Amino acid sequence: MQWEAVIGLEVHVQLATQSKIFSGASTAFGAEANTQACAIDLGLPGVLPVVNEQAVAMAVKFGLAVNSKISTRSVFERKNYFYPDLPKGYQTSQMAEPIVGPGWLDLTLDEQTTKHVRIHHAHLEEDAGKSLHEDFHGMTGIDLNRAGTPLLEIVSEPDMHSAKEAVAYLKAIHAIVTYLGISDGNMAEGSMRCDANVSVRPKGQTTLGTRCEIKNVNSFRFVEKAINYEIQRQIELIEEGGRVIQQTRLYDADLDETRAMRSKEEANDYRYFPCPDLLPVVLDEAYIQHLQAQLPELPSQKQTRFIEMLGLSAYDASVLSASRALADYFEQVYQVCQDAKAAANWVMGELSARLNRDGLEIQDSPVSSTQLGQLxxxxxxxxxxGKAAKQVFATLWAQEGQSADEIIAAQGLKQVTDTGAIEAIIDEVLAKNTAQVEQYKAAEVDKRGKMMGFFVGQVMKASKGTANPQAVNQLLADKLAALLD
Amino acid sequence: MALTSADVEKVAHLARIQIDASLIPEYTRDLSNILDLVNQMQQVDTSEVEPMAHPLDATQRLRVDEVTESNQRDALLAGAPATEAGLFLVPKVIE
Structure with a gap:
């Protein structure tokens, strides 16, 4: 049986506001426990929440960036459930009238394939606090600093059919929120969190299978692994005659598996109702237009520009536009060297390899974009x-030189293109290797190419790598041809 | 609309309200009456009426995004039955 996976993602993005969504408490990460929670965050009697304008603006910007219809009227509701890190006994959220309506994204999967993913809606809500399960004499510790931090929950349609597509979608959302500057997108610190709804069905069937929701997946890599595991689990379960039960599952990165959370029957009985403390949020067209005008160039627009104006391939353009920092770096290199393809090759090749190897982000690159452009x-x-260039790059990386020109001069890497000088080196090499020359002359024509490589290597070595390889090849071929006459 | 006593127990549990078992029949009757009243109102044609999210005919004022609160941890923890290391302590939560 051929199976098809159906995947929808719910992405929670912490918005990069200074203060909370309904109070003036700070949202800074890493403060001492409970020092950034106020009476409003705790839902003490008599307090009145007031909506943070920046949170609204950020949600609208996101909506505009994903081709969504922005609701000129949205309503906050109470989602009721009891959990110790939810001090009010309800989460203030949006349900029937979210701020961001239906939208869509096109993902570049590879050179040939793009994938259209619809966004169902995105809504504003508040984050909960944190439960600390270390042993406090058999009790649980509660830190409410995070309670009330603004979240934008972005809900996709179930349009994805593989873990790869889901990760591409998540990366696209990450790129958009960081380009817009509405979130730092830091998954390790929980600024961006992802729940995946996964089901499987026989290929060709149009009705959906029973889905499971995977929670607690906090890196791109784990999202891919968790979804792949869950797809396989469901297929095996059905093929062995079982059936999938709708449930919430947790991904365990250490064991690389998902497992069922203890589920209560009333788990989804949230009894939403409009929050009486908050009035409907009404936005006028002028406000939305004003935010539209503030939008930066977005990843997809940058990608198109890289392809159409700079002549990059679709894949290169998508890689380079995936993060604003990488795109900015690439563009600065291009500004200096004026060759987009060469700039793309160096940024995606040598530079990215070194960054990966040393676990660095592009912002921390020891080689500046100007230095690379000049190189x-x-x-x-x-x-x-090219060989000398790699040596110059390595020197710049080790921060043992200020500029390419300085390193080229200091290490004597200037390429020898002078024909006379190269000929002199070739003559010297041929004179030193008479045995090889005789072998070359005696060899079959089709073997000579390989033997020629030996002489090229010797000449490059004798020139300490500075001879122009094209010139060496040409001159050497002429000399050897002359010997055969 | 007739609620069952099981419905009442479920609603009480969701709201974390402890109720006296002897009062369940009475609550069941009272809540059913409220729902009957709602059902009666459902018969009014509201197709031309916009759903009301709030009784006040006003819209939400928005706040400037700035930090106006300071650290009030000691005062907030003072009302809690158990605290340690700046944390509220609650009965152990097990997932």
Whole structure:
């Protein structure tokens, strides 16, 4: 039986406001427990929540960036449940009238494939506090600093059919919120969290299978692994004659498996009703237009510009536009060297490899975009060859030189293009290796190419890598041909 | 609309309200009466009426995003039955 997975994601994004969604308490991460919780966050009697304008503006910006209809009227409701880190006994959220209506995103999966994913809606709500389960004499500790931090919950349609598509969607959301500056998108610190709804069905069937919701997946890699595990689990379960039960499952990264959370029958009985403390939020068109005008160039627009104006491939353009920091770096390199393809190759190749190896973000690169741009300039104007360029890059990376020019001069890497000088080196090499020359002359024509490589290597070595490889090849071929006559 | 005593027990549990078992028949009758009244109101044609989210005919004022609260931990923890290391302590929560 051929199976098809159906995946929808709920992404919670912490909005980068200074203060909370309904109070003037700080949202800064990492403060001492309960020092940033106030009477409103705790829901003490007599308090009145007031909506933070920035949280509204950020939600609207997101909506505009994903082609959504913005609701000029949205309503906060109470989602009722009891949990110790939810001090009010309800979460103030939105349900029937969310601020961001239906929208969509197009994802670039690879050179040929784009994927259209619809967004059902996005709504504003407040975050809960944190439960600390370390042993406090058999009790649980509660830190309410996070309670009331604004969240934007982005709900996709079940349009994705593989873990790869789900991760591409999540990365696209991450790129958009960080481009917009509405969240730092830090998954490790919980600024962006993802729940995945996964079901499977026989290929061709149109009705949906029973879904499970996977919670607690906090990195792109774990989202992919958790979804793959869950798809496989459901397929095996059905093929063995069982059936999937709708439930919430937790992903355990250590064991790489999902397991059922203890579920109560009334778990989903939230008894939403409009919050009497908050009036409907009404936005006028002028306000929305004003925010529209503030939007920066978005990842998809940048990608299109990279393809159409700079001639990059769709894949290169999508990789380079995935993060604003990477895109900015690339563009600065391009500004200096004026060759988009070369800039893209260096940023995605040598630079990214080094960053990965050392576990660094682009912002922390020891080689600045100007330094890399200047290095590429020296390759393009034939001052150095590719091999020397890697040496210059390594020196810049180790911060043992200020600029490509300085390192080229200090290490004597300037490429020798002078024909006379290269010929002299070739003559020297041929004179030193008479045995190989004789073998070359005696060899079959189709073997000579490989033997030629030996001489090229020796010449490059004798020039300490500075000879222009094209010139060496050409001159050497001429010399050897002359010997055969 | 007739509620059952099981409905009343479920609602009480969801709201974490402890009720005296002997009073369940009375609550069941009272709550059923309220629902009957709602059902009666449902018969009014409201197709031309916009759903009301709030009785006040006003819209939400928005707040400027700035930090106006200071650390009030000691005062807030003072009302809690158990605290430690700046945390509220509650009966152990097990997932």
């Amino acid at each position: 590429i300039q020296r390759i393009l104007d034939n001052t150095i060859n």
